[in-house]
Amino acid sequence: MLIDFFYTVKQAGVPVSIKEFLTLLEAMDKQVISPSLDEFYFLSRLTLVKDEAHFDKFDRAFGAYFKGIETIFEKRPEIPLEWLVKQLQRDLTPEQKAAIEKFGYDKLMDRLKQLLEEQKERHEGGSKWIGTGGVSPFGHGGYNPEGIRIGGKGGQRSAVKVWEERQYQDYDGERELGTRNIKVALRRLRRFAREGLDEELALDDTIRATASNAGYLDIRMQPERKNKIKVLMLFDVGGSMDDHIARTEELFSAARTEFKNMEFFYFHNCVYDYLWKNNRRRHAERFPTWDVLRKYTPDTKLIFVGDATMSPYEIVQPGGAVEYNNAEAGAEWLQRFTSTFPHFVWLNPEPEGLWQYRQSIALIRQLMNDRMFPLTMDGLEGAMRLLSK
Secondary structure (H helix, E strand, C coil), rough: CCCHHHHHHHHHHCCCHHHHHHHHHHHHHHHCCCCCCHHHHHHHHHHCCCHHHHHHHHHHHHHHHCCHHHHHHHCCCCCCCCCCCCCCCCCCHHHHHCCCCCCCCCHHHHHHHHHHHHCCCCCCCEEEEEEECCCCCCECCCCCCEEEEEEECCCCCCCCCCCCCCCCCCCCCCCCCHHHHHHHHHHHHHHHHEECCEEEEEHHHHHHHHHHHCCCCCEHHHHCCCEEEEEEEEECCCHHHHHHHHHHHHHHHHHHHHEEEEEEEEECECCCCEEEECHHHHHCCCCCCCHHHCCCCCCCEEEEEEECCCHHHHCCCCCCCCCCCCCCHHHHHHHHHHHHHCCCEECCCCCHHHHHHHHHHHHHHHHHHCCCCEEEEEHHHHHHHHHHH
């Protein structure tokens, strides 16, 4: 079984060798881990992956190979698996959905605190307790337009808070551009990135031309092609952006190839008081947003990349971030970025036809002075034209 696993990891693009595979087998033979799929995951990643840049490729290969095989490992009885599975799918009518009360941010937090003190057992369905598949504002797997998701997978993408440990993956900067349209967009980016004098001395051509001209000086000129553009890209990662990983990676790869003076950072949903560059160390290696604002000169081209799909509280409310209590609203930080860097755009991978149905997108567009463009050929061309002015 593990031989096939080895080839699966290798085919996923992870540069794994026979020696590393033998190390894994030796560790298994000496029983350095218990019969747990989680422990085998960490052991195999430790022995087979030499560079953390390949963690995401390994994760996808591991998930594809071991999908549905958890039953061969010992279950831990203290973790009720049924809590992790949506067992009740509610098909609410428009009238039922319209009848659900919107608590408001402060009431949501106060009510959650009260329920945590009162509730003693698991609950499924209903409109009051923390559970699954109901219309309560607390839990997961059900419907409520302004809820606090606790565990499980979301579906409405409107949660005010998300209480679970989230793992985001870094965008792969080595991903090759897969479609002709994106390659054309790369040429647009290349044209935007080049600036300089109309002509400069072509030294090699001048030497050859002078030698061919019996030593009489024959000066040859060429257009100056220097990449002087400085680019700062801020990428939304995780949550609803998981639907757009492929196109975002293509853009990321193109930008890293084209812009020699490029810096990037990650954020989740909206920018707040810190950013990060490595999603696996985002809690340990944070970059204060104030430092980023002060580090780069005002002529830097600022490009946000995100679907702008979130609870409106995350933009306008202090403490509205889904993962922690931010002291200042996301709108304050966005305004600081647009004031510091006059040349800015927001690229949105969400289909433009859906923008009118997302209140958060309307808020972001307003904060961006309507400088939001879809992540399409026409959108990229329009954004690059605006940034080059």
